[in-house]
Amino acid sequence: MEYGHLGHSGLIVSRVAFGNWLSGSSDRGEETQIACVRAALDAGITTFDTADVYGDTRAEELLGRALRGERREGLEILTKVFAPTGPGRNDLGLSRKHILESITGSLRRLGTDHVDVYQAHRFDPSVPLEETMEALADVVHSGKAHYIGVSEWTADQIRRGHALARELRISLVSNQPQYSALWRVPEAEVMPACAELGVGQIVWSPLAQGVLTGKYLPGRQAPAGSRATDSNDGSELLAGWLKDEVLGRVQELKPLAAEAGLTLAQLSLAWVLRNPGVSTAVLGASRPEQITSNAEAAGVRLDDDLMAKIDAVLGPVAERDPGRTRESGPTSPGWRLG
Numbered sequence: 001m002e003y004g005h006l007g008h009s010g011l012i013v014s015r016v017a018f019g020n021w022l023s024g025s026s027d028r029g030e031e032t033q034i035a036c037v038r039a040a041l042d043a044g045i046t047t048f049d050t051a052d053v054y055g056d057t058r059a060e061e062l063l064g065r066a067l068r069g070e071r072r073e074g075l076e077i078l079t080k081v082f083a084p085t086g087p088g089r090n091d092l093g094l095s096r097k098h099i100l101e102s103i104t105g106s107l108r109r110l111g112t113d114h115v116d117v118y119q120a121h122r123f124d125p126s127v128p129l130e131e132t133m134e135a136l137a138d139v140v141h142s143g144k145a146h147y148i149g150v151s152e153w154t155a156d157q158i159r160r161g162h163a164l165a166r167e168l169r170i171s172l173v174s175n176q177p178q179y180s181a182l183w184r185v186p187e188a189e190v191m192p193a194c195a196e197l198g199v200g201q202i203v204w205s206p207l208a209q210g211v212l213t214g215k216y217l218p219g220r221q222a223p224a225g226s227r228a229t230d231s232n233d234g235s236e237l238l239a240g241w242l243k244d245e246v247l248g249r250v251q252e253l254k255p256l257a258a259e260a261g262l263t264l265a266q267l268s269l270a271w272v273l274r275n276p277g278v279s280t281a282v283l284g285a286s287r288p289e290q291i292t293s294n295a296e297a298a299g300v301r302l303d304d305d306l307m308a309k310i311d312a313v314l315g316p317v318a319e320r321d322p323g324r325t326r327e328s329g330p331t332s333p334g335w336r337l338g
Helices: 030-042 054-066 096-110 129-141 155-167 190-197 208-213 244-251 254-259 264-273 288-299 304-317 322-327
Strands: 003-005 012-014 016-019 047-049 076-081 115-120 145-150 172-175 200-203 278-283
Touching (some): 012 278, 016 030, 030 288, 054 096, 096 115, 115 129, 115 172, 129 155, 155 190, 244 304, 254 304
Parallel strands (some): 115 145, 200 278
């Protein structure tokens, strides 16, 4: 495993992080999910990303149990706030009430007295940004979080939030966007703005929900038990990728991966990590061996020639429209994943 700073902050994270949104899937036992966390630790992963909404709060509880007994100072635990966690009108969003109540619940479920990064899961246009940032500042100043971050905010929203954070003497250190060789939406606006501000990228879905592993074949039904066949695993998000044109081009990457001595998943993850703005890439897993294998991509260096070949293959089908960031709100498919 390799490690680096989260943006320009002093916080050091593992270049591959473990994300446990899959823990909410009904067909995956707790024993398997805990085994995935143990495999992540064995691979040198120290950064763990979750959210209060994953599995209707069960994912935080499971992560807390899986990490019990580990030296807390040796871990970076990240969670998020925004999504509905109850039936009430104030059980969602980025109001002061919901933020302060949510951090209390998250810490209880995680079994810790603080998180390293507390992230606004989406932007909330219904609440004044000043109210949101002041509440997050209180979370930091009370010692319940060391840093704050955001997820799927636009470049303008990040700039405004960062400016307020500085006024409030807290550190907005990260953004968590969807990013992969097939989803390059953040490159045009979000990543340049973050580079200016020193905000690091904690990217989710670096394997495009498994499409970039090559397991989905053009003209074939999705493998039984895969995410494409399980509504709990984000099958609605996958639908846009399961087109023969896309899947056929992904298959063209297999010879490139073999020539480099990599699996297709490792090649795809190494592609993401080569972007200098990416501090860490969040991986989920349904089996421990997936984490063990994919974590090896952290030390891989792809040369310019190989990067050009990958871009030539996937370029025609990659999504680049920066406006798609604005579609990553609470009503869009897959918003609960990142």
